[in-house]
Amino acid sequence: MMIDPRxxxxxxxxxNVKRVIAVSSGKGGVGKSLVASTLALVLKNEGYRxxxxxxxxxxxxxxxxxxxxxxxxxxxxxxxxSLACGISYMSLVYFIGENPAPLRGIDVSNxxxxxxxxxxxxxxxxxxxxxxxxxxxxxxxxxxxINRAEFLIVTTGSLLAFETVKKQVVMLCELKTxxxxxxENMQQTPNICCSIEDKTKKLGxxxxxxxxxxxxxxxxxxxxxxxxxxxxGQTLKHVVKNF
Amino acid sequence: xxxxALAEAILTTAAQIAEVEQLREVTCVTVRLGExxxxxxxxxxxxxxxxxxxxxxxxxxxxxxxxxxxSCRACGNHWRFKKEKLDPVTVEAIHFVPxxxxxxxxxxxxxxxxxxxxxxxxxxFDSIQGVK
Numbered sequence: 001m002m003i004d005p006r007x008x009x010x011x012x013x014x015x016n017v018k019r020v021i022a023v024s025s026g027k028g029g030v031g032k033s034l035v036a037s038t039l040a041l042v043l044k045n046e047g048y049r050x051x052x053x054x055x056x057x058x059x060x061x062x063x064x065x066x067x068x069x070x071x072x073x074x075x076x077x078x079x080x081x082s083l084a085c086g087i088s089y090m091s092l093v094y095f096i097g098e099n100p101a102p103l104r105g106i107d108v109s110n111x112x113x114x115x116x117x118x119x120x121x122x123x124x125x126x127x128x129x130x131x132x133x134x135x136x137x138x139x140x141x142x143x144x145x146i147n148r149a150e151f152l153i154v155t156t157g158s159l160l161a162f163e164t165v166k167k168q169v170v171m172l173c174e175l176k177t178x179x180x181x182x183x184e185n186m187q188q189t190p191n192i193c194c195s196i197e198d199k200t201k202k203l204g205x206x207x208x209x210x211x212x213x214x215x216x217x218x219x220x221x222x223x224x225x226x227x228x229x230x231x232x233g234q235t236l237k238h239v240v241k242n243f
Numbered sequence: 244x245x246x247x248a249l250a251e252a253i254l255t256t257a258a259q260i261a262e263v264e265q266l267r268e269v270t271c272v273t274v275r276l277g278e279x280x281x282x283x284x285x286x287x288x289x290x291x292x293x294x295x296x297x298x299x300x301x302x303x304x305x306x307x308x309x310x311x312x313x314s315c316r317a318c319g320n321h322w323r324f325k326k327e328k329l330d331p332v333t334v335e336a337i338h339f340v341p342x343x344x345x346x347x348x349x350x351x352x353x354x355x356x357x358x359x360x361x362x363x364x365x366x367x368f369d370s371i372q373g374v375k
Contacts, residue, residue, distance in 0.1 A: 003368040005256035005274075009248065012255070072335075078248040079339070095336040096346040102356045107342045110364070114340050118248045 006117040010145050013078070013116060017051070017124045019243075020149040021180065022142060026164025028133035030156045031185040032056075034217065035236070036130035037065040038227050039152070042236045043243075044086045045228065048125035051081060054091035055142070056132040057111050058101050063093050067222035070097060078120040085224045090119050105137045112141050126243075135168050143175060150178040152208070156186050157196055169203055181206035183239070185232070186213045211235045245339065246283055249366060250290035257371055258298055266373030269302045273370045277363035279311040279324055279341045281334060302373075311363030313348070317355035324348070324363070341365055 014020070023036035033056065040052040054062040063070065068084040072094055081088040092101060092111060103111065121127060129149065132138050142149055151172055155165045165182065172179055182203075184196040187210045200207040212231045220226035227233055257272050276282050284306060291304055311324035326334050329347065336343040341364050345356050 003256060003260070005249075005252035005366060005368060008255045008259060009252045012251070075245060077251070078245050092340065092343075095340045095343045099346045100356075101342075101346050103342060103345055104357075107345060111340055111342045114342070114365075117252060118245045118339065 004113070006113050007145070010113070010116045013119060013121060014127070014146065017121055017127045019125065020127045020129065020146050021152055022129040022131050022149045023152050023154060024131040024139065024168065025133055025154045025161070026135065026166070026168040027155070027161040030133075030154050030161050031211075031232070032133070032154050033061045033065060033130050034227075034232055035152075035154050035183065035185060035211075036128050037062045038230070038232045039236050039240070040087045040126075040128045041066075041085060041224055041228055042233060042240055043126050043128070046240060049088075049123060050086075051088040051090070051121050051124045051127040052084075052130065053115075053119075053127060054089075054093070054130045055112065055138050056130055057092045057108055057138075058103055059132070060091050060093050062130050063089070063091055065221055065227070066224070068093075070094060073119075076120060078118045080120050080122070088121060088124065090115060108137045109141050112138060113145070116145060134164070135171055139168075143177060147177075150180050152180045153182045153205075154185050155182060155196060157184060157188070162196060162199060166203065169205065179205055180243075181208040183208045183235075184210040187211060188213045208239050209235045246286040247290045247294075249282060250287055250294055253291065253304075253366075253368075254294055254296070254299065256368060258296070260368070260371050261298060261373055264371070264373070265375055266298075266371075267375065269299050269371060269373040271303045271305060271370075271372040272299075273305040273307065273368075275307045275309050275367045275369045277309045277311055277341070277365050278326070279337060279344065279360060279363055280365050281326060281338045282366070305369075307369060309363040312361045313344075313350075314359045314361045315350035315353060315355055316357045316359060318350060318353040320350050320352040321361075322351055 073079040197207040214231035
């Protein structure tokens, strides 16, 4: 009888979380972590109770974006996420610091199950998940353990990014997974032939908005107020009105 | 894994199995605990007693310790995990998330972090007994 008991408490840990939003993309480098972190800040400023869970275990960055102190979470029948900028925050970095985490697929799945099983999120309106790129282990495990997660997909205007996004969309649609819509990040020049907005509509999905490339984003990293004033923050303020 | 979260996971899973097996009372639950995770048995037993429902009122909880064995994918070396060689902060990190071992432990032969935890990682149900 080789049964792993951890998986049986995951639903209990999330029972008081109203919505789970996975910020995702088929491609790396499109700004998922910045969008996820800023989305959490915007929702918190709108008065919601918000959590942020960094699932990019091998390349975590949301703790840098939000300048999260790496203080161990409190223990209370599990681990209670620390508050960072008023957001309940959980990441593997609490356990490994800034050291590398060389993890294979089975290890990645085990970390996810472990953190889902021990984290006491409490009452939240939104749990924002910063996803790693692609349609690998974490995406499949998220669909397995939190099948009510809704996806907010980030792309850039690049054909290379959007082609990978399309694959992700096809898979999520086949699985009847809710997709909130697609956002275009780092827009620099108008798309020549067909805009991301048009391409999104062809996929039958809502286009949430375009985030104009903002040279001030880099200097806003680690500063809540500056992040909210970037083009990412300003665009997301409009996007969340339809949540 | 945190002992209280672990206790809740054990009781939830045992109750699910009891329902499937149509047990009206559970008499014994045997769980295998990997030494890598280093669960504190005293806290775990206390948490089980505090959280258990009537289904487990006469149940015994047995724990089998499983040695942790690691296998290097790079050079094929096999070795035993020994927490005594690690500092307390690292032991605590591995306690909560055993995969943190890949950050802090290297193959003693070739230095690679690319190893498999071939046994003794976490917790597994071994058996459950009860009255129908």
